[in-house]
Amino acid sequence: MSTLTLPPLRIEADYLVETVGDPRRAVETMAGEQSSGTFVPVPGETPELKARSAARVERLDLLDERVETPSLPTTGLKAGADIRRARATLSWPIENVGPSLPNLMATVAGNLFELQAFTGLRLLDIRLPQAFADAYPGPRFGIAGTRRLSGVATGPVIGTIIKPSVGFGPEETAALVATLCAGGIDFIKDDELQADGPHCPFDQRVKAVMRVVNAHADRTGKKVMVAFNLTGDLDQMRRRHDLLVAEGATCLMASLHAVGLVGMIELGRMSALPIHAHRNGWGALTRHPLLGFSYVPWQKIWRLAGADHMHVNGLSNKFFEEDESVVASACACLTPLFPDKPCLAMPVFSSGQTVKQAPGTYRALGTTDLIVTAGGGIVAHPGGPGAGVMALRQAYEAAVADIPLKTHALSHPELAQALEP
CATH class of the missing domain: 3.30.70.150 (RuBisCO large subunit, N-terminal domain)
Known part of the structure; x- marks a missing residue:
């Protein structure tokens, strides 16, 4: 940086x-x-x-x-x-x-x-x-606030996405969250496609999930950070935000292009929770190399508006973007905007992430100030979601210690399972 x-x-x-x-x-x-x-x-x-x-x-x-x-x-x-x-x-x-x-x-x-x-x-x-x-306020929580609220003082914040993306009702979603909490997850987010449909209404989903999260926190002292997708019009987002605060939630999610710049500015001004900013729709602005935006100026706008977390894709991702571009995006989020107001946002690595990208991600970024969200990489682990969480954590421990994954896997069976073809 x-x-x-x-x-x-x-x-x-x-x-x-x-x-x-x-x-x-x-x-x-x-x-x-x-x-x-x-x-x-x-x-x-x-x-x-x-x-x-x-x-x-x-x-x-x-x-x-x-x-x-x-x-x-x-x-x-x-x-x-x-x-x-x-x-x-x-x-x-x-x-x-x-x-x-x-x-x-x-x-x-x-x-x-x-x-x-x-x-x-x-x-x-x-x-x-x-x-x-x-x-403009910039991120109110950023890296330090995210670490404090998630209880992760060092290392990456290990997260996942509710999968399947849509189809679960509130109680099914809560049951998966309970399994992930028991497995040691730090962070869970709604998929951007999950909103407030009749099959899984926002209010019911929040209440069901937070019952599980709060109960887990009462037992263990660790409150898992859940980013609920409150994307909507301004009045809807205000009401949904207030429900999250009342239920003891510690994060919210908004789709940047859906709520627009003014929507994000207003959300940033009123939010009492970290804002997990999802970049879906970004490809339309950047995929052609001679049209649109580089990620560098684009993310500066949203950070000033109040985004605490910014999606940056991931290494060896399922989309079109090359690794060099992903790393540059992540580094941009960690580069101060002003000498007296850094406005740092936590980069979020996602898109087909597994244990295999951990060494390259850490080597390229040089810090563990990141959120890594592995959907299938955690939920589809042969040993279950809990083992998936452990495996991803073990992969980053190896990366930070400069230990090859295969060597670390010899004494860590969850990582070994995740590395199997």
Whole structure:
């Protein structure tokens, strides 16, 4: 994780661009469109106004790679056009929008994606003035609060997802939670598909599960952290949040794209519990390498809004993402946003995770400040969910001690079973 320098005085954003002809001309067009200008000169756009409000091209680095075909369609493109790529940095005076995350998004990631001049455009990073740190709470719990509430002082927080994702009723869900609690689990989450359907209503599910969790805590002194999916409209989320607090829950979950930025900001301001932020829908913003967002700027927005946990996929995952990208995402969550307000969020590794990814995950991240959620990797263990929990914990113990998994498995039968083909 990198050391943060002083915040910039202006809003800054880095882009990867692809365009026909001169990249500087295209980037200057973007700067104008995203600040004081438009497609033609207008009365009142004086030099003084431009000096005060216009975006600036702070840097432009041409890339040498040759582009044979455009990455994205655009009108008026002729065969054999000279297509070039560049990295560009733009900046805006904060006075244009104030310290407002919704309006920041309209500025750095708004209409610019539709500009005709570009056949590729991707937001790579943002840097924000101190005013944003003053305006937004950021994670209220983060790493330290998650460790305190889950009772995990050191090592990774070992978690799982309720599986099957949907289909269980409240009592069936509670029965599985009881088994997982008895097996030593630290963290359990609803699947993002489990909401408030008639077969498993939110209120009934929460009450049934928390009876089990509270009873286990009374017996053992350890309260398992359960992230209940309260995704809904604002009034629904407020009411569901209050029920979680009343029942003694220690976490909630929300789907970022479903509740939206304003929904997350409001949830972050009112929540008395850690917010487990699920990124489902993220692939639509990032899967094309010349369109959308890098994870780096995207997660900064949600952390400022109040997310305590951020999903980052996982190594050797079941999705499209390469391991290098997953690690970069996790490191981004652990990199401070401001010198006096780090806003660190706990990265959540998921997607087909088993004991086998533990060494690579720890080696790449260099810390155990993470949540690892293994669904089938725990619930489908040959010895049952309890053995699955033990096996995953043993795998990370081996990783931290730099012991090969097969060597550690010789004296740890749960890990040995998990490593069997």
